[in-house]
Structure formats: C-alpha cells, structure tokens
Amino acid sequence: MELIVSRMLNLGVIICGVTMVSGLTLIWFSGDASNPSGVLSIDWMLWGDPFLQPSHLIFMGFLILVAMPVMRVGTSVIIYVYERDWVYVTIAGIVLTILLAGMFLGIK
C-alpha cells in the first residue's frame, strides 16, 4: 500500500513538472499575453476567456501538486479502516476535513 502511494506521488510530481515546463515553454515561444501580470486568480481560471491558455497548464500543475497531500491523507484513512484502527480513522478523517475545509474557504 505504501509502495502504491509512493508511486502515485512520484507520478504526480512528474506530471506536475511536465505541465509546468510545457506551460512555461509555450508562454516563452508563443508570447501568450492572456495573463500578462502572471497573477493567478480562480475566477479567471474557471471562467476566463480565452480558455485553455498556456498559463492554465501551469495552474493545473499547481493543482495536481496541491492534490498530493490530500491524496496522502485520504489513503491513510483507507489504510486505517483496513487495519480497523478506529482511533486513527477518526484522526485522519478530521485532518482530511480540515484540509478540505481550508481549500473550500480558499475557493469561496
């Protein structure tokens, strides 16, 4: 199980790296001016026009990265359920809730 999580983390890091490198390269060569300031905003990401510019790729890289710790905590909940360790199912569950709540506060 830990091996699987470790592999997924590696994969996530690689995907994140690739999306960001390609995003940066595309911006560099195409002179993408959709987001000249470079500052990311969630509204612009979701409803920005034109959609799917190179900067979106970079943003997606960030999102994948941020999803990794969520995945780690999530899988640990599953591991403890599997081990019937209810104290830690609760602890990991609360951590996951706080984590997601923090993110939700960020989006809202």
Added chain:
Amino acid sequence: MTLLFGALALLIALSSGFLGALLGLGGGIIMVPLLVFALGLPIHIAAGASIVAVVATSTASASVYMKDKVTNMRLGLFLALATTLGAVTGAGLTVGASEAALKIVFGGTLLYASGMMWNQMRSTGRSWVPRSNDHIAQRLSLGGSYYDAARQEEINYGLSRSLPAFVICYLAGIESGLLGVGGGGINMTAMNAVSGVPMKAAVATSNFMIGVTAATSTLVYIRHGFVDCFVTAPVVLGTLIGSFLGAQLALRVRGVVL
C-alpha cells in the same frame, strides 16, 4: 519574465528545496528572504511562491522517505491535526497590529526549542536520547521504529510531552498560514527536542506535515492573488529537483550532522 530572472528563481529554489528536504523544513524560511532581497519581489508574491514550493518539497521527498519507512504516519497525522487547525486560524487572521506579537511568540518558541536541542546534544553527543511514551502517546501508540542506514541499527522510540508538542505545532500551523512557510523548523524541534523523536524520524514526519499544512492554505493564497505563475513555476521546478536530492542525502547522514 526574462530568462535570467527565471533561472535565478530556479537556482534559489533548488538550494532551498535541497536544504528544506534535508532538514525537514519547507525551505520557505530560506526562500522568502532570498526572493525578496535578491530578486526584489514583493513579499506577498514571494510568500505565495513559497507556499506552493513547500507542497513541492514535501511531495518530492515524501516518496523517498516512504520507501524507507522512516515517516511516522500516526505521529504525523496526530500533529497534523494541530498544524492544519493552525493554518486555518492563520489564514483567517487579518494581518494587523497583532503581527509583532505573533512574531515574538514564534521567535520565543523557536529559541526555547533550539535551546533544548543544544543542551541535549552537548550532554549526550547524540541528536536523540531514548524516552518512553507518556500517557497520550501510549493511548495513541505514537512511538515508532525505523532502520537507520548510517548507524546500521533498528531504532525504537517513544514520545514524552506530547501535549506541549501538539500546542507548539498549532503555533507552527498559524505561522505557516500567515507567512507562507511550512512551519517545518518548529514542527521538527517540537518532535525532536520536546518529545524526544529521533532526528531522522522527525525530519521525515515533519516533511509529511508541512505538505498537508501548506496545501490547506495554498488556495487561500491563490484566492488573494498572491500566486504569480511566472515566479512560482520556476520556483516549484527548482524545489522539486532540490528536495528530491536532499531527501536522498538525508537518509545517509547521521542525525547529529543535521
């Protein structure tokens, strides 16, 4: 964005990622001042880049630590309760007159913990002395064991003073949410100096915690427009490479060196 600027940001991130993974810090405490003073970035943009980089440090080195089973997940999750709560508190606090007071609290905590660590090293010559579990640690079985490759022995450890460590980690979480750093330095000293967790296990476990903590406040930073992709992308790339190397090295050296 100029190429030179990107390259410099990458270089700064590479070194802070390396040190960060090696020491169980997020590297933000090294990176933020460098970005501000060397590249002349506004501090909130530097903090925004740093908070994403902390997640990168944590994730990139996690896979290395997990393979060797040094990370104490139970302890990490128990203390992550404190740090994530702290991160939410920190992100929710408005930066105002209380900032100076907070800094004094954090500085004091850090000094107290490093003083304890220093005493312990002088008296024992090791970064760690065995302790037995206190009743919280007993109840939650927070102690652990791992195989130390540098010493070539199996190391078992218990935890004392779990409650103070929990409170200190809460403060670390607030710091993280406020300043865009991982709070790793504080987590680490809490585990190592206050509770008696061996250095390597503390580094690996703190590494897990900072990722979770930083992820909690990252979207808040993005929401406030503090994440500039031209700064953050090179920073994250540098951090990924640097921290991967740092984690590899961390397993091979002795705790005292750190």
